[in-house]
Amino acid sequence: MVMLFSGLRHVSRAGLPRCVGGRMHRNMTSLPSHYTLPSGDKIPSVALGVWQAKPNEVGQAVKTALKAGYRHIDGAWIYRNEAEVGKALKDSGVPRKDVWITSKLWNTFHAPEDIEPALDDSLAKLGTEYLDLYLIHWPLAKKDGKPYDKDLTQNPYPTWQKLEEMAEKGKVRNIGVSNYSSSAHRLENLTANPLKFKPAVNQVEISYWVPQPELLKWSKENGLLLEAYSPLGSTGKVGDTLAVPEVVQIAQELGMTPAQVVISWHVQRGTVVLPKSVTPSRVVENLQVRALPPALFEKLEKAATSHKPYPRLNPSKSWGLDFDIFD
């Protein structure tokens, strides 16, 4: 396998709280607190996700998270909550340089001339002069009410070149993609171009129900970091996730909560994990992760990758596309 990406490493988990429940298990090793991207920047392995965090809730969640020790907030222009997130960041008093902020370029802004204004809008709302990471939110170039732009969708090189320019200008420190799954060919379409900066991450849906082992394997072989959104199964499946017998049993054995087991499993698989919560106690709980003993990790991995497939979030139909965005 050709190494398309390079430089991905992880560092030890010194910065995070250990665990609730107290009992440490034999064979316990620590999880990485950060991964190092090709730029040399260190991205924290656990973030607060703010997708579906409602107005008047998201700011408090961000403040709770920063107080609890989170240093990574994963947002997007389309979540329509960047101004409240930005105010919470400012009010928290945590220095800007200490927080990793991700945002995403929405589908309507893929044309090169639309990118800088869209980015500037996110920067202004977030109250920052730069993003740590800016992602192409979906592999789809489509303005509202218009057919999708076939050329730019099939080969987003012009979009990528503009993002590279934004990186050179210092408005973004790292650039990447999102929803470039389930197979790698979409990424390969992009990386076949003479890129100045390769995608630093790919953010996709990964959960117990949608474990994506092939994409994970491919990404590791190619040195590309995956970020897991909806890691608990999102609002619709979180209850089922936390009731999975293997999850419950591991939680009992280790004195952890089911959510902590699942979030730990994600990091142990080598992904960044983006649990969303606006409930203060859960925000705190979700940061307290630790390595599962190898046998228990394998047990959960096997359970996640051997059940029947579940449908994942796929907006192709609701966006009126005549193709599957994941094909």
Ligand code: A2P
């Ligand atoms: P809430 O935000 O009301 O606390 P995902 O991260 O997979 O998108 O899942 C988000 C859903 O999981 C939200 O409904 C969130 O609820 C819920 N959730 C987040 N953390 C926990 C937790 N530790 N225990 C139970 N539910 C949780």
